[in-house]
Amino acid sequence: MKFTWSWLKDHLDTDADMPAILDALPMLGLEVESVVDRSQALKPFTIARITSTEPHPNADSLRVCQVDTGDTVIEVVCGAPNAAAGLVGVFAPVGAYVPGIDVTLTEADIRGITSRGMMCSEREMMLSDEHDGIIALPEDAPIGTSYAVWAGFDDPVIEIAITPNRADCLGVRGIARDLAAAGHGTLKPLESKPVEARGKSAISWKLDLPADQAHLCPRIAGRSFAGLTNGASPKWMQHRLEAVGQRAISALVDITNYVMIDLGRPLHAYDADKVDGNTLTVRLAKAGENMTALNEKTYKLDAEMLVIADAGGADDLAGIMGGERTGVSDATTTMFLEIAIFDQVSVAMTGRKLNIHSDARYRFERGLDATSPDTAMDYVSAMIVDICGGEASEITATGKGADWQRQIAYRPQRCLELTGVMVADDKQKNILETLGFTVSDANSQADHSWQVSPPPWRGDIVGSADLVEEIIRVSGYDAIPELPLPRDRVVSQAAVNAEQKRPITLRRVMAGRGMSEAVSFTFLDENTAKRYGGGDDALKLVNPISTELAVMRPSLIPVLMDVVARNQARGDNDVSVFEIGPVFADDTPAGQHPVLAGLRHGMTAAREWTGSQRPVDWLDAKADVMAALAACGVKTDALQVRADAPDWYHPGQSGTLNQGKMALARFGAMHPAFMDAHDIKGPAAGFEILLDAVPMPKSKAGKSSQRPLANLSPYQQVGRDFAFLLNSDVTAEKLIRAVRGAGKPLVTEVSVFDVYAGKGIPDGQKSVALAVTLQPTKATLTEPEIEAVSQAIIAAVEKNCGGVLRG
Amino acid sequence: MAGADPQALKDTILAAIDAADNPDALETVRIESLGKKGELTMAMKSLGQLDGDARRDMGQALNAVKDAVTQALDARRSALAMAELNRRLASETVDVSLTPRPETAGVIHPLSRTLEDILAIFAEMGFVVAEGPDIESDYYNFTALNMPEDHPARQEHDTFYMTPDADGQRKVLRTHTSPVQIRTMENMQPPIRIIAPGRTYRSDHDATHSPMFHQCEGLVIGDGITMAHLKGCLIEFCRAFFNVDDLPVRFRPSYFPFTEPSAEVDIGCSRDGGGLTIGAGADWLEILGCGMVNPRVLEYCNIDPNEHQGFAFGMGLERLAMLKYGIPDLRPFYDSDLRWMRHYGFMPFDAPSVHLGLS
Secondary structure, eight states, rough: OOHHHHHEEEEEEEEOOOHHHHHHHTTTOOOOEEOHHHHHHTTEHHHHHHHEEEEEEEEEEEEEEEEEESEEEEEEOOOOOOOOOTTTEEEETOOOETTTTTTTTOOOETTEEOOOOEOOOOOTTTTSSSOOOOBOOOTTTTSBBBBBHHHTTTTTTTEEEEEOOGGGSHHHHHHHHHHHTTEEEEEEOOOOOOOOOOOSSSEEEEOOOOOGGGGGEEEEEEEEEEOOOOOOOOHHHHHHHHHOOOOOHHHHHHHHHHHHHSSOOOOOEEEGGGGGSEEEEEEEEETTOOOEBBBEEEEEOOOTTEEEETTEEEEEETTTTESSBOOOOOOOOOOOEEEOOHHHHHHHHHHHHHHHOHHHHHTTTOOOOTTTTHSSSHHHHHHHHHHHEEOOOOEEEEEEOOOOOOEEEEEEEHHHHHHHHOOOOHHHHHHHHHHHHHETTTTTTTTEEEEEEEOTTTOOOSSSSHHHHHHHHHHOOGGOOOOOOOOSSSSOOOSSSSHHHHHHHHHHHHHHHOOOOOOOEEOOOOOHHHHHHHOOOGGBBSSSSSSGOEEOSSSSSSHHHHHHHHHHHOOOOEEEEEEEEEESSSSSSGGGEEEEEEEEEEEOOOTTOOOOBBBOOHHHHHHHHHHHHHHHTOOGOOOOOOOOOOOEEEEEEEEEEEEEEEOOOOOOOOEEHHHHHTTSSSOOOEEEEEGGGSSSOOTTTTTOOOOOOOOSSSSOEEEEEEEEEEEEOOOOOHHHHHHHHHHHEEEEEEEEEEEOOSSOOOOOEEEEEEEEEOOOSSSSOHHHHHHHHHHHHHHHHHHHHHHOOOO | TTTTOOHHHHHHHHHHHHHSSHHHHHHHHHHHHHSTHHHHHHHHHHHGGGHHHHHHHHHHHHHHHHHHHHHHHHHHHHHHHHHHHHHHHHHOOOOSOOOOOOOOOOOOHHHHHHHHHHHHHHHHHHOEEEOOOOOOHHHHHHHHGGGGGGGHHHOOOOOOOOOOOSSOOOOEOOSTTTTHHHHHHHHOOOOOOOOOEEEEEEEBBBTTTSEEEEEEEEEEEETOHHHHHHHHHHHHHHHHHTTTTTTTTTEEEEEETTEEEEEEEEEEEEESSSEEEEEEEEEEEEEEEEEEEHHHHHHHHTTTTTTTTEEEEEEEEHHHHHHHTTTSSSGGGGTTTTTHHHHHOTTTTTTTTTTTTTT
């Protein structure tokens, strides 16, 4: 919402200066977005007249002009096609900064003639994009005076942000009323001379709405005007409208725009001669009915849209935009004025369906002063007759009126209860009354409540909390005391539960392993989503920003692949990243799964002199995933590895980690075809953990921190090595399980220290060497005991894995 | 050998020990003096040929020589070993200015760090974390927050819509974390004190808006909780978070459909000298929105507004991170440029806590 300083003072009688008002506005909830004093930049520009011109001796396209600046005549070289003797325009002297060309003028030699200034176009002064010629002002513009002052640019423009509840402040008067309530002056009465009504209105209203739709237009008023002259509106009005970004068009159009900003009250003016018949009907559009609006676009209407129609059909989208057919023009001499209330929801819905954003719609859908069809009529009529001459008819109005009157039972004590700030009863009452509320405390109830009625322009006020806000907003939020939140315990409890803590812990674990944390968009393009098992219709956005960000991600691997690709494109080749975030299986809350994923790419380190670097591989990914699962409290020894990872992993170098039937994680080298699709070169290995599949560690006896007793044997542990000859397809996991099973309870550790196939080993077989640790708990192991365990291990490997001990 | 001269013998052997310049030569000296056929051994064996006092005197003298030789041999052996070690160590000298084997340091994203700072502060004030889904129903995202269909405030949300289901119901990507207020109040009776961080979405993409961003919501419902508590709680938070004890904090009237009265919170700052400094100064920076929970919202959650009241607030994590750490641009937050991550990221083991300090 933009207005000018002088415009505000039309409604507010105040001694306060502008800085004081600018400080007061935000503290009332009216946030100041900008203050622009356009005259500052235009100070050096004055009004001047070209007294004579002659062709430039050395350039056909230039003219040498003698310019009368009021106190002297200056020679200026000018290339504008309209630079002719007699033209009154805007002159910039030597030393002036011309913003549109970003130049500070100096005396310039232009093809042999010295030019001592410049006649300016609107674009050169950054007033508009107009650059067809230099500005041509009216003949009577005062030579030698400030252009900015003459043009009304010395009235600072204030822009404030209006929250959706404050429809009343979409008019200058509403803002003045707020300031007055807060003690920054008094609201001037709305002056309007009564307009003499002559004869019946040329056009009358007809409400033609189904009984259950009567609320769509509770009140509509109008009157016709005859003998008008629709010329240019007065300069002061043009200046104000242009200052707030409205282009001056003609007096009648300008008046409707002016009142919309002045009172926040949109109006519509019909050219009465263009209306077909003498009745305007408020009705729902007929399905398929077309209408060309004032923006020259034709809209196809449906039967839910409220329109105003004459015998020729719909020609006003109620509350949104008028029709082109019956609109006023410069030739208009008879006009019919519409001041109406339409249903906010209906206006919003129609506006949205037709995608029309107008200043009128913006105000209608936020709610107007419900009584304004009647109370604003004189103000508007007087302005029309003043400016355009002619005379007004009697008023014609219909509709039983909007249902705006309501009473709110309000206990003044509520202010203290809700905000902790004590505002005296009489002050509360005074604030409400200055804002236009009616307060009745005469029949004070047993609970000391008042009956408060909001004014017709405050549709947003529905309950006591709203009244409290009005009171403390005006009395000042600064007066609210600061109290610490009461504490029910001295030592605070944990803010996170075990599940919520997990991502925080995992973040440290992964970063501690040298991976950096990425935060990526949760949506990606549809093709990628489908390649990674997603792309269901339910997970597609209807209105994505771009096709690249159109579908909710089914996996974190593609976003991490893109991270690697982007870094590789910048020349950073060895990238290790992880992300903790949601992936989506469907659109329900249960279909959103928290995932930890990591991806390593390139070499383990940059090339360096010890040669420790090597390409990353599936073992790096497995080490990462095991470390993460261990940090989640999973006993990783007991997990089953299966070679059934999804398609985006290398089919021979990947696997899943399972607890029974529950797959917790997958890991492996990435599939080259998938890397290609992301434009990644070089090896990459990654993993994904489905965090909600990983069970929380069981804590026995509820929240006890107790751990089982450590059972540390006093007897020495013994190591024995075994090498078995096995078929190639026997997994290490199977072999180790056989050894552990056979060696219970003495075997505590089993690790693979060599895997070999090739020379000396039959085809289709491999040798796997194990280091087995035996830990006695009752007595030191004797050789026969060790031998017995060894034989049991060898027998189990033979039976379960078909393995033979190598000699 | 009866005429052996112990002193001469001693001199000869000690001279030979001194002359031995390696362990082998020293061993030869030992064998030639103290070995089975060594000079000193032989001299002691020949003592039997002497009589009485002469035997006793010669015996004492030779024992003294043996002690001296043994000591000299030990000393010389240690000296030679030390010399040998020094020689070896000298041969092992390296260029210690060379780089060690490389290790990659991982970093934590500044958004995570910001959130952890926030958690640490609100945990001190008795808050616990609550969460909700990113894909939200229209009801939770809007209606129950007192934004019925066609409420003008909805237009300001630039909502992303999901494909409608068979019944024409369309879900949304939550435009704020406020739906977690509703989900919490539906499942929990007062007193309530939660914060709800999470990803949020709006259909806006330019230098200062991202289609995905992060918010942290707060909700307090309890007996006698007033706007004074709201003010106390958030002022405390702002001062702790920005680590400025006298940080000016200003509450301005504003509007959110789900709070009444509503406020926006500004913190003091200074732009003197071009840079931005958080603290007392001429300017204000808007950092969060808040207010007393609207009675309508409580009613939607079946909490009697005549019995219970409280406050809610919401803040943008990116904005807080940018202000606190002086990060100028929004877009790199989601780009994962390693250079940016290393520059603005945090060490994993420096976890924020109230007792050890925040970032």
